[in-house]
Amino acid sequence: MPISLKNEAAIAGIGSTEFSKNSGVSELSLACQAINHCLNDAGLAPSEVDGLVTYTLDSTDEIEVARAMGMGDLTLFAKINYGGGAAVGLIQQAAMAVATGAAKNVVVWRAMNGRSGKRMGQGVSGDILSSDIIHWSWYMAYGMLTPVSWVAMIANAYMHKYGVTVEHLAEVAMAQRDFALNNPAAAGYGKPLTLDGYMNARMVCEPLRLYDCCQETDGGCALLITSTERARDLKQKPAVIRGVTQASSRGQEQMTSFYRDDLQSLPEMELAARRVYKMSGLGPQDIDATCLYDAFTPEVIMQLESFSFCGRGEAKDFVADGNLRRDGQLPNNTHGGLLSEAYIHGVNNIAEGARLIRGSSCNQPEGVEHVLISSGVGVPTGALILGRD
Helix, strand or coil: CCCCCCCCEEEEEEEECCCECCCCCCHHHHHHHHHHHHHHHHCCCHHHCCEEEEECCCCCCHHHHHHHHCCCCCCEEEEECCHHHHHHHHHHHHHHHHHHCCCCEEEEEEEEECCCCCCHHHHHHCCCCCCCCHHHHHHHCCCCCCHHHHHHHHHHHHHHHHCCCHHHHHHHHHHHHHHHCCCCCCCCCCCCCCHHHHHHCCEEECCEEHHHECCCCEEEEEEEEEEHHHHCCCCCCCEEEEEEEEECCCCCCCCCCCCCCCCCCCHHHHHHHHHHHHHHCCCHHHCCEEECCCCEHHHHHHHHHHCCCCCCCCHHHHHHCCCCCCCCCCCECCCCHHHHCCCCCCHHHHHHHHHHHHCCCCCCCCCCCEEEEEECCCCCEEEEEEEEC
């Protein structure tokens, strides 16, 4: 009999470390701090955790975490590939384990010294991403060495076709910074961003300025996934998983995918949208808030079309009308997101999605029943819908 993941599992615990530019501790320490906060949030003992899932890029093995945390027997341990695209994949693995009985209480996490240690923004010009991946070799000769340069190529094509301006990009950055102003954990806490401030910031790779780019952060974030029934017995309101999926499409590369027929859309996100809406039985009209993966501002605008919140070419007007703000039609990244809170490879965006369902966001909109979260743009990706119990 087919197993549906709808309502089978829930996020029952959230934990984060301090987000900083120099943690001064190991990534194992960050992982354990985040997991400890997560389990305390849920009211669950480490000995009750029997599943662990993290990123292939995470430096800490599952058994190291289990031993350091005093966990017992594990029946599930896994790692998911593709950087930011892995975030929702962690949740899918955990939900499948819970739904099938492979594990009862699964912790997922990401811990990284992403500023003081290895910086993702260095791309293949640093030592983060393996430069022997063949497709990057076609672009390195032209100076396309970093994620911002790869995204700038697609952003230029999309902006040219649909008339998107830098003012539209600025609105994404400013809307999320306005949320971060109220979030003590955020890099942008108490630091307003005006249009002049955005425009006068240095150009990183045209058309992307400094505030179009996400943070580089030291920190960790962890989530507990268990059955919806079990979650009801724990300390927090469950954020029930209505639907969750990974997605990759034909012609997919890591970050580039320049050989597709159409550079002005995100086919992997469109696949994720179709699948997560079908699994959940919901549509864009049912979504009250989003946490769209926001390594760069153009990615937010393009995803609005991928998830059918507006038609093709209409996202710029949707953004310009203030719809991503708290009183707008679709408040987005109410913690500040990767742009203005922290870059924990998207797991902090999932944590905010769960807070929105709990009603505990520092910028809580009214009447949030369902939240859509995405992970990774330009890489194999995923989508998740959380709902109230």
